[in-house]
Amino acid sequence: MDYDILILGGGIIGCAVAYELSKYNFNIALIERDYDVADDVAFFNTAIVYDGSETSDDVMSGLEYIGSNIMRETCERFNVPFKKIGCLRVVSDENGILKLEEMYERAKRRGIEGVYLLDNKDVYDIEPNIKSNVKRGLYSENVAIVAPFDLAIAYAEVASDNGVNFRLEEEVLNIQELARGFRVTTNKNKFNCKVVINTIPHEIFIQENGKVEEQVIEENKEKSKNMSYLLVDDNYKNKLNKIVIETFDKNSFVISAPMTTSGSLIGIKTTKKSSLDESLEYANRVISNLTRKNINNIFKESYNKDSMLIDDSEIDRGYIRITGTHYGKITIAPAIARMICDTISNNLNCTLNKNFIDKRREIYKFRELGKKEANEIIALDSRYGKIICVCNQISEGEIVDCIRRPLGARTVEGVKRRTGAGFGSCQGSHCYQKIVNILARELDKNITEIVDDSKNSKVLESRIKEFKDV
Ligand SMILES: Cc1cc2nc3c(=O)[nH]c(=O)nc-3n(C[C@H](O)[C@H](O)[C@H](O)COP(=O)(O)OP(=O)(O)OC[C@H]3O[C@@H](n4cnc5c(N)ncnc54)[C@H](O)[C@@H]3O)c2cc1C
Structure with missing residues (x-):
């Protein structure tokens, strides 16, 4: 066997599973077709952790x-931003009040503490x-926000430090079941393994007895529903401190x-589909005086109907499938990873990895350092004194x-995603070119080879004779 376990897909689920399994003496690889792990985890580095x-x-x-409780501990250990800020659901009609009361009763029945039904x-x-x-209103004090890129990358870095082989830029083409185990064919290799954990969200080909069978996972987009996201500048005066949700109708x-x-x-x-002005009109039903001037960026997507599938019914054959969409998939990722790890460690003869190090290599964040600490670090490495992204310091x-860390950035x-550069109020207009130059220097590449995100996203197409930098 080439590997005991192959994890297909390097999203938050794949990375969390890799981390949990690296606690055992398995020979593991994770196969991801993109240049980086956690490429699709979110548009922005904030996700809600539901309770x-x-x-x-x-x-x-x-x-x-379970996921939110494990995540809180993990974020503390890996120094990933996680803030318990509470969530307030508000309604202004009788039907909404009934829904909030139902939610409150459910939370009580489930024994979830810290949930309160409020008058206006x-x-x-x-x-x-x-x-x-x-x-x-219904207030839940347990709900938190997390930096999802940081979390997924932290999982991957620790898994990599503990021996998981991350095979990036490698696309899985098919999975073939053998008499013992599986053969996974990619665009670059063929691997035999005992267990496959498949987190790829779309169709994959499964061959049984040489026969090719196409398994299509339905794209479960609710075509008639749309989500628009507005990134609001920190200078907006009437911002809300809690997560606030107002439902108008179904x-x-x-x-x-925040x-x-x-x-x-x-x-x-x-x-x-709403225009920016229509989105602002909706937003202003909940907050006041939000204008175009307060908006740094806009994202749109169609709304995914929840269709989560966690299938370990074929674990005896060594196959686990996790697919589908769910609005809280980041929240549940740590719980799913633990569950899968327990199932596999019970099924395979395995021992704990005695050399497992449950720690992420230290990161210095200039904006979080005090003056004395910053000066000490700058004295060791003067590059910590040179600000590239002015908005986020x-x-x-x-x-x-x-770039130099395990599984370092290449785009x-x-x-x-790793540093937060370019996510400030100018959205990268002042630092983008500087990042490209640093990437080229560190990766020993020509500036025209640097890509934004994937193979087909070159930043500069070709050299122009007049500019000696390029
Ligand atoms: C706009 C938005 C907001 C969200 N907000 C929240 C939130 O607030 N809280 C929350 O808990 N959740 C939230 N979610 C849910 C969550 O972000 C996603 O559902 C979650 O990141 C999905 O993770 P995944 O690992 O299952 O899938 P993915 O991230 O899609 O990972 C699958 C990976 O497989 C790779 N892949 C695909 N095909 C192949 C192949 N053939 N070979 C190799 N690799 C392949 C892909 O490149 C990808 O990296 C949100 C989702 C969206 C879209």
Whole structure:
């Protein structure tokens, strides 16, 4: 066998599974087709960590509850931004009140503490800047925000340091079941392994007895529903401190959440594609005086209907499949990874890895250092004194470190995700070219070879004779 375990896909689930399994003496590889792990985890470095009180599905609720608790400990250990800030759901009609009461009763039945049903006065005490004519609210103090890129990359770095082989830029083409184990064919290699953990979200080919069978996982997009996201500048005066969700009807809501770095994020779900002005109109039903001037960036996507599948029914054959979408998949990733690890370690004869190091190599974040500490680090490496991203105060030292770390950044997006450079109010317009130059120097490449995110995203197409830098 080439490997005991092959993990297919390097999203948050694949990376969390790799980390958990690296605690055992398995020979493991993770195969990811992109240049980097966690490429699709989010548009921005903030995700909500749910507490299991909001969903009507008891299984998902349990996974969210366990996942959020494991995540809090993991983030503390790996120094990943995780802030328990609380979530306030507000309603302004009778139907909404009934829904909140149902949610509250469910949370009580599940034994989730820290969930309170509030009248409108209590709501405004917690969040005086909410604009709407709120009748009632449901406050859950357990809900948190996390930096999802940091978390996924931390999982991958620790797994890599503990021996997991990350095979990037390698695309899985098919999986063939053998008399013992599996053969996974990629665009570069063929590997035999005992166990396959497949987290790839789309179709894959499974061959049984030489026969090719196409398994198509339905794209479960609700075509009629759209999400728009507005990144709100930190200077916006009426920002909300909690995560606030106001549901208007079954097809539309507005969600506002502070970001893990600075500024806030507003998500708007509607039935029709909204222009920026229409999105602002929706957002202003919940907060006040939000204008175009306060918006740094906009993202849009169609709304995914939840369709999560965790299938370990074929574990005796050595095959586990995790697929589908769920609005809280980041939250449940740590719980799924633990569950899979328990199942596999019970099924395969294995021992704990005595050399396992549950620690991420240290990262110096200039903006978080005190003056004395910053000066000490600058004295050791002057690149920590040279600021590249002025908005988020990211130094050259941090960018160089993120390229040279295990599973280091090789693309501009990789640098941005790891350091936060380019995610400030100018959205990279002042630092993008500087990041490209540092990448070229550190990777010993020509500047025209540097890509934004993937193979087909070259930053500069070709050399222009007049510019000697290029
Ligand atoms: C806009 C948005 C907001 C969200 N907000 C939240 C939130 O606030 N809280 C929360 O808990 N969750 C949230 N989620 C959910 C969460 O971000 C995603 O569901 C989660 O990141 C999916 O992770 P994954 O590992 O399952 O899949 P993916 O991230 O899709 O990973 C699968 C990987 O497989 C790779 N791959 C695909 N095909 C192949 C192949 N043939 N060979 C090799 N590799 C392949 C892909 O490149 C990818 O890296 C949000 C999702 C979206 C879209």
